[in-house]
Amino acid sequence: MPVRCVPGSPQIQWVLLISRQGKMRLSKWYGTLSQKSKAKIVKDVTQLILARRSRMCNFIEYKGMLLWLTTESKIVYRRYASLFFVMGISPEDNELVTLEIIHRFVEVLDRYFGNVCELDLIFNFQKAYQVLDELIVGGELQESSKKSVLRVVLQGDSVEEAEQGPCAPR
Numbered sequence: 050m051p052v053r054c055v056p057g058s059p060q061i062q063w064v065l066l067i068s069r070q071g072k073m074r075l076s077k078w079y080g081t082l083s084q085k086s087k088a089k090i091v092k093d094v095t096q097l098i099l100a101r102r103s104r105m106c107n108f109i110e111y112k113g114m115l116l117w118l119t120t121e122s123k124i125v126y127r128r129y130a131s132l133f134f135v136m137g138i139s140p141e142d143n144e145l146v147t148l149e150i151i152h153r154f155v156e157v158l159d160r161y162f163g164n165v166c167e168l169d170l171i172f173n174f175q176k177a178y179q180v181l182d183e184l185i186v187g188g189e190l191q192e193s194s195k196k197s198v199l200r201v202v203l204q205g206d207s208v209e210e211a212e213q214g215p216c217a218p219r
Contacts, residue, residue: 060188061185063136064135064185067094068131068167075174079187094111098135107125107144108123110123122138123139125137134155153184154184183197
């Protein structure tokens with residue numbers, strides 16, 4: 050019988066942002082996996098997503114071999130401009146809720162960056178991770194309010210600016 054990547058794992062097992070060229074722009078893992086296992090998942094998911102046509106379903110059943118375990122999960126993804134936002138979830142979890150979480154993440158990034166693009170994520174990746182960490186903690190949706198997430202991230206920016214002072218290099 051197939052098992053989850055991590056027994057008792059959270060709703061969201063991992064988050065990947067992949068460009069249309071197949072380059073990884075962000076990855077976040079909510080479970081313990083070896084580097085080899087992570088690399089296999091990234092390779093498999095990238096190949097699966099990039100090979101699909103735009104009109105195909107945004108959910109994919111994923112069955113892979115990681116070490117001696119047969120893992121089973123669902124891949125939920127959505128393309129925004131030149132980026133694929135991808136989440137791996139447990140087989141029994143709700144795909145539509147996950148699509149909504151992806152959309153919420155993109156909306157907060159849009160508000161923070163003012164119409165986010167791939168270059169924003171390349172040069173300000175730490176802010177993308179900060180937004181993701183405010184939304185999702187331990188693989189579970191922590192905060193659903195876009196305003197609350199944005200407020201916390203902007204407060205962090207204010208603290209950063211105050212600590213740097215007026216003489217800090219820009």
